[in-house]
Amino acid sequence: MFMHHITDQLSLKLIERQDSEALYALVDANREHLREWLGWVDGATGPDVYRNEIIPAWLTDYANGNGFACGIYYDGELVGTVALHEINQALRQTSIGYYLTGKGRGKGLMTTIVAFITNYCFTTLDLNRVVIECAVDNIRSRKIPERLGYQQEGILRDAEKLYGTYHDIAVYAMLARDWSYAAIRSDRQASHRSN
Secondary structure (H helix, E strand, O other): OOEEEOOOOEEEEEOOHHHHHHHHHHHHHOHHHHHOOOOOHHHOOOHHHHHHHHHHHHHHHHHOOOOEEEEEEEOOEEEEEEEEEEEEOOOOEEEEEEEEOHHHOOOOHHHHHHHHHHHHHHHOOOOOEEEEEEEOOOHHHHHHHHHOOOEEEEEEEEEEEEOOEEEEEEEEEEEHHHOOHHHHHHHHHHHHHHO
């Protein structure tokens, strides 16, 4: 099973069918917050949808080496998810998607997680390119790739339609040759010591 302890308080665990109740409860309790930027929220109608449809699809992707979806746990509590969407083996690239809720927000957790996942993509999966796409107006989400040194490659105009409204999407990418996890970790540790 895919499980990583990133810090004493922060860990990632592959989402499995037995997590369907907790995952649905997390989404349902944070529906308004998540719905602002995520188009799938209205389709999360109960734990059975996760147990019987969504999680099996994620596990099939994981078994086929085509990505994964992990729960983010802070102090043992599920606070969000992070996923690798379709791994293109020919181009050696993938994209990262993520969200945080409740007590997971405002602590820099997602920056730490995305740094870890980016490093995993380059060192363990031997990929060459990792992409993050965020709605242009989703400033919190955009700060994560920007903090980690991802390069903004452009804006896709009206590339997403959420609840009847079009949104422009900012595209960020990191290449293996430009990535330095050691530098990111040093900067974050220095920042934590100074706070």
